[in-house]
Amino acid sequence: MAVDRSDIAKLAKLARIQITDEAADEAAKSISDVLALVDQLQAVNTDGVLPMAHPLDAVQRLRADVVTETNQREAFQAIAPATQDGLYLVPQVIE
């Protein structure tokens, strides 16, 4: 399946990535090439085959509901772009 400039614009918005107008054609072409490659999958009969999400078909392990981690807010916020009073700063979202 081929994608065009408008598909790229929609995907870019979904993925929160800017694609400039100049780059949109190149992106549409290379992504169409990738989709042409993966379209080979459509020729295979997979009726009755279960989707495989994990190589070992493992299930989620459960653990006891006890606190095991200590609070490391200062260490983690030391690498944040902008913080104040223990909070992460972002541009104003509520008018």
Place this chain on the structure above:
Amino acid sequence: MHQFTIAELVTGLRNKDFSSTEVTQHYLDRIARLDNTYNSYITVTADIALQQAAAADKRLAAGNAPALCGVPIAHKDIFCTTGVRTSCASKMLDKFIAPYNATIVENYLNSGTVMLGKTNMDEFAMGSSNETSWYGPVKNPWAIDCVPGGSSGGSAAAVAAHLAPAATASDTGGSIRQPAALCGLTGIKPTYGRVSRWGMIAFASSLDQAGILSRTAEDAAILLNDMASYDAKDSTCVERDVPDYTADLHKSLKGLRIGVPKEYFGEGLNPQTAKLVEDAIKVYESLGATIHSVSLPHTHLAVPAYYVIAPAECSANLSRFDGVRYGHRCENPKDLNDLYMRSRSEGFGAEVKRRILVGAYALSAGYYDAYYSKAQKVRRLIKQDFIDAFASVDVILGPTSPSPAFQFGSKTKDPVAMYLEDIYTIATNLAGLPGLSIPCGLVDSKPVGLQLIGNFFAEGQLLNAAHQFQQATHFHQQSAPGIE
């Protein structure tokens, strides 16, 4: 001193032939002198290395040091290392100082190894040539105008240029085995779940697995003993005892049943590469193994399935890079959406963006069943191919890569051509099986890799088969020209 294998370093350190400080300083001097040419390291951690070496020398003097104590190694820059930049070769993480160690880094700290530095790679491990790194491409020590392979190209070039005796690496679709092949090294990708993924920056979580690049299979076995562990912090890590991977190295291969899949010798395989793989089969026959033709009928669907599943998981995993909690943040965002859009657009390179967009497409409403769900069904068919083959053979053998190292820029314009570089390695990741690559000769003075694929958790058997091959051949002892 840089000629020694890990096994020889372990013995030499124990016999006090040299100290860890001497070995470490020797490697740091070589890196300072030679790595301008190769660009195999993103960060050299000289101060930390010398501190760790001094501490290792004390433990060695006290006489109760673990096996790997004092041995220097390099870590791929995908593994978090406390207090040290962990960039994943992306501008997004150029200033990211990890606040914790990956489990495998912690395991190697506990065994007393010394960290020489963090090696270059394709950005977020997305690439097969190390050309997508924000820190520039890595040069192949065998041919300076050629790629070292990827994504673990820095780890491979560092070991091949003797700038580290061995290095950690990771493999999502061939990122350990293909660079091992292109740089003349031994590289092992263990069974999915054998090694903890905690602290290894995620690309495609159901495929990513850490492993090793080394000069010999024996070294890989020694290093895997300490890398593998059960880790409650990785929910996909398998709770299973870690055997001693060196225990079976010397076992005879008499009666070993080797399967050769006909699909791995079709169109696209360099005829000279094919010839070397056929020669390797004869070596195995002379060692007492029996050769059997097997079929993996869904092989041609491995790359298509992978390029749905890996981008889908990548688009989900990389959504965490939002410019808020860590990583690159754009200047003067005008609102929250602008902060996300510009931080991500400035921080990610072209290939990463392409895969995020492909993933977003495959997961978007209306396409999920046709792409993602379909690919996961095909993934099961691919795994079933291997299960059927392993009913009658112990190990599967074939080429690692279709051809030797290629020139810079020759595949960057055509992503699909680059993706086909991993045509023989990707199925192993989809199935979750262990695989390794060992050198089996040269084509046009460039190394060729032989791939061995094992059954689930059969790393010991793979390493045995690789070690026995290396006892009978000299390919792994060849160094790149000019590397003394």
